[in-house]
Amino acid sequence: GKVPASNILASAPSDKNLDAWRELGCRTTHCNLEVVHRSTLVFLATKPHILPGVLEEIRPAVGPHHTVVSLVAGVTIQTLQRLLPPWTKVLRIMPNLPCVVQAGAMVFSRGSNAGDEEAALLKSLLSSCGLCEEVPESYIDIHTGLSGSGVAYVYLFAEALAEGAVKMGMPGALASRIAAQTLLGAAKMLLETGEHPAKLRGDVCTPGGTTIYALHQLEKGALRATVMDAVEAATNRACDMAKD
Amino acid sequence: MSVGFIGAGQLAFALARGFTAAGVLAAHKITASSPDTDLPTVSGLRKIGVNFTVSNKDTVKSSDVLFLAVKPPIIPFILEEVGPDIEARHIVVSCAAGVTISSIEKKLSTFCPTPKVIRCMTNTPVIVREGATVYATGTHADVEDGKLLEQLMASVGFCTEVEEDLIDAVTGLSGSGPAYAFTALDALADGGVKMGLPRRLAVRLGAQALLGAAKMLLESEQHPGQLKDNVCSPGGATIHALHFLESGGFRSLLINAVEASCIRTRELQHLADQEEISPAAIKKTLLDKVKLESPSLSVASASKVSLFTSKSKKN
Numbered sequence: 255g256k257v258p259a260s261n262i263l264a265s266a267p268s269d270k271n272l273d274a275w276r277e278l279g280c281r282t283t284h285c286n287l288e289v290v291h292r293s294t295l296v297f298l299a300t301k302p303h304i305l306p307g308v309l310e311e312i313r314p315a316v317g318p319h320h321t322v323v324s325l326v327a328g329v330t331i332q333t334l335q336r337l338l339p340p341w342t343k344v345l346r347i348m349p350n351l352p353c354v355v356q357a358g359a360m361v362f363s364r365g366s367n368a369g370d371e372e373a374a375l376l377k378s379l380l381s382s383c384g385l386c387e388e389v390p391e392s393y394i395d396i397h398t399g400l401s402g403s404g405v406a407y408v409y410l411f412a413e414a415l416a417e418g419a420v421k422m423g424m425p426g427a428l429a430s431r432i433a434a435q436t437l438l439g440a441a442k443m444l445l446e447t448g449e450h451p452a453k454l455r456g457d458v459c460t461p462g463g464t465t466i467y468a469l470h471q472l473e474k475g476a477l478r479a480t481v482m483d484a485v486e487a488a489t490n491r492a493c494d495m496a497k498d
Numbered sequence: 499m500s501v502g503f504i505g506a507g508q509l510a511f512a513l514a515r516g517f518t519a520a521g522v523l524a525a526h527k528i529t530a531s532s533p534d535t536d537l538p539t540v541s542g543l544r545k546i547g548v549n550f551t552v553s554n555k556d557t558v559k560s561s562d563v564l565f566l567a568v569k570p571p572i573i574p575f576i577l578e579e580v581g582p583d584i585e586a587r588h589i590v591v592s593c594a595a596g597v598t599i600s601s602i603e604k605k606l607s608t609f610c611p612t613p614k615v616i617r618c619m620t621n622t623p624v625i626v627r628e629g630a631t632v633y634a635t636g637t638h639a640d641v642e643d644g645k646l647l648e649q650l651m652a653s654v655g656f657c658t659e660v661e662e663d664l665i666d667a668v669t670g671l672s673g674s675g676p677a678y679a680f681t682a683l684d685a686l687a688d689g690g691v692k693m694g695l696p697r698r699l700a701v702r703l704g705a706q707a708l709l710g711a712a713k714m715l716l717e718s719e720q721h722p723g724q725l726k727d728n729v730c731s732p733g734g735a736t737i738h739a740l741h742f743l744e745s746g747g748f749r750s751l752l753i754n755a756v757e758a759s760c761i762r763t764r765e766l767q768h769l770a771d772q773e774e775i776s777p778a779a780i781k782k783t784l785l786d787k788v789k790l791e792s793p794s795l796s797v798a799s800a801s802k803v804s805l806f807t808s809k810s811k812k813n
Binding site for chain 2: 450451452453456470473474476478479482483
């Protein structure tokens with residue numbers, strides 16, 4: 255409820271996705287320049303290879319009153335500032351998928367001309383979608399590895415949990431729902447108690463009980479190292495892609 | 499109060515050293531006995547002023563607190579031998595891994611109706627007064643008896659009472675624990691040497707690092723995971739190193755080790771309960787000396803001695 259839908263204008267070359275916007279009550283157009291003319295806060299949400307062309311297109315219309323926020327993966331602030339007028343206020347943001355359900359994790363960084371006001375505006379707007387923190391730009395690729403791609407790791411883990419339950423005799427649909435709720439509940443406890451995950455883990459482990467037996471299996475499988483490898487791989491890939 | 503040790507090996511030596519260094523007991527109030535006078539620890543014990551004898555019976559007679567500091571398979575022989583000399587005043591403390599209170603009480607009850615038995619599990623760092631000890635009191639041991647032992651053992655490190663059924667797990671963790679630490683330290687030193695440090699310095703620094711970390715943990719309210727995090731600056735050296743440890747399954751190896759030691763302890767006790775230990779498993783010289791001291795053990799019964807029943811079985 256931060257912004258009335260009628261104040262949002264979205265553009266795309268075709269109508270393919272615009273129906274969804276219209277359903278929300280937003281206005282739509284096929285003209286990128288129109289968006290720039292009629293908005294003060296402009297989000298760039300194209301695929302990376304499309305962006306340079308779009309920036310060239312809108313460049314003439316971008317003025318000092320605009321705040322340009324790029325959600326485009328792998329495109330650095332340096333590149334954005336190079337392709338836009340030199341005084342443009344630019345910010346770069348990396349969200350993740352659960353923004354859709356207002357449980358997202360987002361980080362953003364400022365360009366040289368973006369000030370406290372622009373940062374505060376962005377943060378206040380986006381906090382409605384979840385966690386939103388300002389960071390140095392070097393953290394953005396790490397965020398990709400941790401949280402952007404991270405949701406996929408969680409989906410994989412949830413799937414595996416459910417499969418384990420199915421193996422032990424539980425119906426799949428029920429197992430999946432319980433797996434998801436378990437992850438949700440655990441995450442909620444982490445966020446709300448602020449306790450170290452190791453402590454919360456210890457709290458669940460009664461001596462000689464089921465949990466410690468299961469954790470031993472996870473340690474045998476070097477789960478921790480594998481997860482660290484995953485975050486590292488995704489982060490490195492994000493860095494490599496940004497260089498292209 | 500006088501303390502006696504049946505057995506004059508590593509454990510007796512470590513405890514005697516610790517007690518005297520702590521000033522809780524004068525050396526001349528300690529007696530240790532063993533038929534084997536060639537043990538290196540025997541001369542060590544003599545040097546610190548402990549009374550050494552080859553007669554286990556003499557040790558029993560001159561002690562209030564009697565530590566059974568022999569290997570588990572020897573315990574039944576010892577109990578047979580000194581049983582007749584055990585009085586109600588004695589506090590018998592067994593340090594033998596896997597040997598249950600009830601097995602000792604059963605054996606002693608043929609000689610003394612209400613033997614005070616305490617089972618204890620300690621570790622070698624008692625020698626430097628940083629031991630880790632747990633104990634469980636037997637049927638006839640009073641609260642004061644437990645407290646007395648606790649006072650003694652607290653002078654050489656940490657000591658607390660536990661339920662007897664936890665003692666095997668303690669064996670796996672802190673009983674064997676120093677061996678895990680020595681292994682780790684050896685390897686850490688190797689790492690240091692590989693990267694250019696002289697060996698002695700590497701050993702010294704590695705040991706100090708573990709000592710310091712352990713001390714921090716004991717004095718902190720924080721979870722070890724939190725303390726670990728505090729050392730890991732983002733993208734720094736430590737987190738890179740930790741990743742290697744995780745990849746190698748470091749944590750699970752340690753869990754496996756504690757588990758294996760605990761399970762083996764139980765196994766040995768189970769074996770002892772089920773089977774009979776043949777004298778071939780005991781050093782011949784030891785057995786001969788035991789026979790000499792205890793004419794009550796007949797020749798026929800000496801050929802196979804059942805560990806925890808008082809009746810001897812024939813071949």
